Amino acid sequence: MEKFGFIIHPLQVEDVARKFPVCDFLPGGLVESIIKLIPPFEVSKITGVRSELGIEAEGWFVGCPLTSRQILELPTEEVVEKIVAAGIKAQKLGAKIVGLGAFTSIVGDKGVTIAKELDIPVTTGNSYTVATxxxxxxxxxxxxxxxxxxxxxxxxxxxxxxxxxxxxxxxxxxxxxxxxxxxxxxxxxxxxxxxxxxxxxxxxxxxxxxxxxxxxxxxxxxxxxxxxxxxxxxxxxxxxxxxxxxxxxxxxxxxxxxxxxxxxxxIVEVPGQVKFNFDFGFPVNTAYACMAETMILALAKKYENYSLGSELDVEKILTISQLATEHGFKLASxxxxxxxxxxxxxxxxxxxxxxx
Missing domain, CATH: 3.40.50.720 (NAD(P)-binding Rossmann-like Domain)
Structure with a gap:
């Protein structure tokens, strides 16, 4: 069984309520102040990812409790420290590779520093995002x-x-x-x-x-x-x-x-009977391409840093697209x-x- 992690965060204050419903009743500024103090945590376990080649994988969504605005406005060092902590959480859960979701992928040098701080490889998922x-x-x-x-x-x-x-x-x-x-x-x-x-x-x-x-x-x-x-x-x-x-x-x-x-x-279809156990607004068996890239690399046992930095390698974009096809990932409707x-x-x- 291959294993992966994917770091997510609330895009807006309103998204915090998806995990913590009580936040619907609190002022936005207060919510941001509170979540800033929360350490990264396991949001859900992802099961049922099964390649058309018969390889299986499981993973975890790990929450980095910062909104998009906070990630852009807080000191870069503070944000990177929080993302690294989320990566370490993924490691402890058993992930062999971790993906950086949404604004966690654009901080500072776009994953390079974060990869240096972790014992497992890192990807932003941007290569497959471009392809799709x-x-x-x-x-x-x-x-x-x-x-x-x-x-x-x-x-x-x-x-x-x-x-x-x-x-x-x-x-x-x-x-x-x-x-x-x-x-x-x-x-x-x-x-x-x-x-x-x-x-x-x-x-x-x-x-x-x-x-x-x-x-x-x-x-x-x-x-x-x-x-x-x-x-x-x-x-x-x-x-x-x-x-x-x-x-x-x-x-x-x-x-x-x-x-x-x-x-x-x-947005892509993921092979298998996938259960994300977290509602991010998509139909069954579909995910963002950046999430899918992390899964693809795990299924291909390609445990290496991927899609990092400001210059994506065109060859890597073509490679991840080919691997996606081999394992049964495809563009969603x-x-x-x-x-x-x-x-x-x-x-x-x-x-x-x-x-x-």
Whole structure:
């Protein structure tokens, strides 16, 4: 039996109540003050992961009790110490590899220091997240009748670990790339590297409002706490793959725009009869790709550091994608805001787009 751990944390104060219902009745600031004092703990045991090759694995969700805001605003050393403590908890439970979930994967040097402090390997899960985000985007574009090679593709959070890898992979087949991030200097460096490597001259901006109306396809993977995208600026018929957690696209889009297809990025089906024993809002046997990467590495007995640092290895992205297929992981049906998107919905959306 292979064993893994995965570190999770509450994205927002409201998420704390999923484990501690009493927090629903307390002020947000008080909740954050309380959870900051709680040591990392076992949230649940994960059972029933079974590869199509017959290999079985079990694991644990380990809670790192800090919200996204706290992870971004508290001193980096303090946050890293808390994440390392969560990793040690996973070790003690029996994990042979541990994955860093959500904002724990972006702290400091994106897992490198944390890996040095633990006796088991570490992954952010970002390689498989990239692979599934691009696969899901291609599927959504096919459903909407968009040809990616002829479309303007905007990557938001382009200079981050996930965004940068998406840019490099997309540049192999697509030349109309637009890159958005907070720092212009980092964007310029990325654009220069892209031109040297792929001959693609990308448009860059630190102001989303400049490029959103031009984008046919958007992959967004920022590390922002609040929604970034002004849904009123989205082009009719656009496809948006939202990899960010918390989301970059506000939930109101389903109420205000019926001509834009937004999909949740990086959601996969896990082989076996999986019981996560913790409700994170997904249907049976599905998980985030970053969680799945940790499981895949365990099933493949590939106990080594993976997907660490700000530069993801393209070869590792291809390798984890191949291992996923071998063990029976696959892209889940397209979902938006945690609900399945039907073919009828997409057909209706296409009729609306074509009639305008």
């Amino acid at each position: 985000a691009i696969e899901g985007t291609r599927l959504a574009c096919d459903m909407m009748g968009l040809e990616m090679k002829r479309s303007n593709i905007l990557i938001i959070g382009a200079t981050g670990s996930i965004g940068k890898a998406c840019v490099r992979l997309l540049a192999q087949d697509n030349k109309y790339l637009m890159l958005a991030a907070r720092r212009e200097e980092n964007l310029r460096r990325l654009a220069a590297k892209l031109k040297t490597e792929s001959g693609v001259e990308a448009l860059i901006t630190t102001n989303l409002e400049e490029l959103l109306p031009q984008a046919d396809i958007i992959i967004t993977a920022s590390s922002a706490i609040e929604s970034l995208i002004d849904i009123n600026l989205l082009k009719s018929g656009a496809v948006v793959c939202d990899v960010a957690r918390p989301r970059d696209v506000a939930r109101q889009i389903n109420l205000q725009r019926n001509d834009v297809l937004v999909i949740d990025g990086g 397209l979902r938006s805001m945690e609900r399945e998107i039907s073919l009828q919905e997409v057909s209706r959306m296409r009729r609306i787009v074509n009639s305008t």
